[in-house]
Amino acid sequence: MSEERLMSKKKPAYPVNEQLDVYLDHYNRKIEIPIFYEDLLRFAGSVVVYDSNDEDTLWIRVYYSEFDRKEIDISLKKVYSILHSDGSNSIIQYLNVDAVDYCTFGNSKPFRIKVRNILNDNFTYFYVKRADASRIYGLELEHMLSPYNLNFLVYKDTLIEEHIAGIPGDVFIKEFLPKCTESEKAQLAKEFVKFNERCMIRLLGDMRSYNYVIVPTHDFDHVVYKIRAIDFDQQCFEGKLKVYRPQFFKENLLMVELVGDKLLRDSVDQYKLEERSIVAKRILSSGNRIKKLREICRNDVISTPENIEMLKNQIYELTLDMAFKKCKNMGEVLDLALSFVRRNYEDVSMKQIIENKIPGGR
Known part of the structure; x- marks a missing residue:
């Protein structure tokens, strides 16, 4: 059976209803963040990201105007602090946003953010996506029913997901x-x-x-x-x-x-x-x-x-x-x-x- 016949051509994003919003707040998934998915769409241009074999990864590396870049950089560092630390600004001075990549393939079209610790060159990723109720149900069920815990945040129409290594x-x-x-x-x-x-x-x-x-x-x-x-x-x-x-x-x-x-x-x-x-x-x-x-x-x-x-x-x-x-x-x-x-x-x-x-x- 072909994929087109097996899968729908496009799945719509479903809004987070009031009950789910209260649930997310109760379990500390709903936290105010300083940037929205729509903000990252303001990029001025992009270049294709290739893998080590020079093949197109279907991700593009985006860049912003000088004015937007400064604001977006500090906001993404704050998101990293909220996701991985105590949310304070104390670690921001040690962080650098190395790359903002945008996926042109698939349904959710996420942004992938690469954040590096400038003291030791360790880096990690997180993702910025549009909030979608069915995706949130999926994340929560994975957190509870799989061997793995998941870390994610929701604020209004934006979803922040930690990177899953592998x-x-x-x-x-x-x-x-x-x-x-x-x-x-x-x-x-x-x-x-x-x-x-x-x-x-x-x-x-x-x-x-x-x-x-x-x-x-x-x-x-x-x-x-x-x-x-x-x-x-x-x-x-x-x-x-x-x-x-x-x-x-x-x-x-x-x-x-x-x-x-x-x-x-x-x-x-x-x-x-x-x-x-x-x-x-x-x-x-x-x-x-x-x-x-x-x-x-x-x-x-x-x-x-x-x-x-x-x-x-x-x-x-x-x-x-x-x-x-x-x-x-x-x-x-x-x-x-x-x-x-x-x-x-x-x-x-x-x-x-x-x-x-x-x-x-x-």
Whole structure:
């Protein structure tokens, strides 16, 4: 299936409603920042950014007039301080904005800001984007339901996201995967299965290889690989269930083939079960926070009627749970999908407890 048929041509940005705004304020995600996304669009010109192989990265490096540059520089340094420190001006004198890049490809068209500490030459990135309710739901769900915490800020129509470090999936597949040992390939296959399952459970779509990173960690005498999403624009918007399963994107074909080569069917099923159980545990441990977010999402508009109708029917075909047929919006579909995973986990756990208590139970 081609990408054009699998994905909508363009997803609209959905506004942050009053309930979500209150939620963000309560959990310290809503903080006044000194610059807006629209301010960064005032650039006077740009040059193409090429990678080390002289290939177009689809980012352009923008520059501003002398008057705007001074104001934008100090504002971006303040944003860095708010995002990564205590928000005071004390560290600003040690910071330099090395680059402001603008992505011309994709839906969100973000700005990527490179900030360097002039005392030691360490640098990091953060992103400035238009605030979009579905993206914010995606970020919050990733924060609660994945192994990773996320740092982001929202103020009016602007979203600030920290950089997620790792090797872009498309780069890893092309340049690093062929050099991996057989053991490392088996581990990557396992992680792709778990990543695929996690995306489907929480309805995170469009995980093509350039929308996630591979994170290598050295552990004693070997390297451990993890797969981490970096783009949350397509959180429960699309109607096709396949969009929420990375295995169906052609960019991930080599990873899918790796799973087929390295894992037995029983192992794949085991890793899926492990991931569903881990997500269920995180739902339970997130307590009131995820309950509040799910309630807000149930009363929000983050997709089209056509997509809602299509997805709820396709999930029903997968689960045979009639409750999906009754969903009226995408927030209800998401809420029910998370409830389905949690409920199955609790039912299995209770069954195991009963079997262990009953004489003769195994």
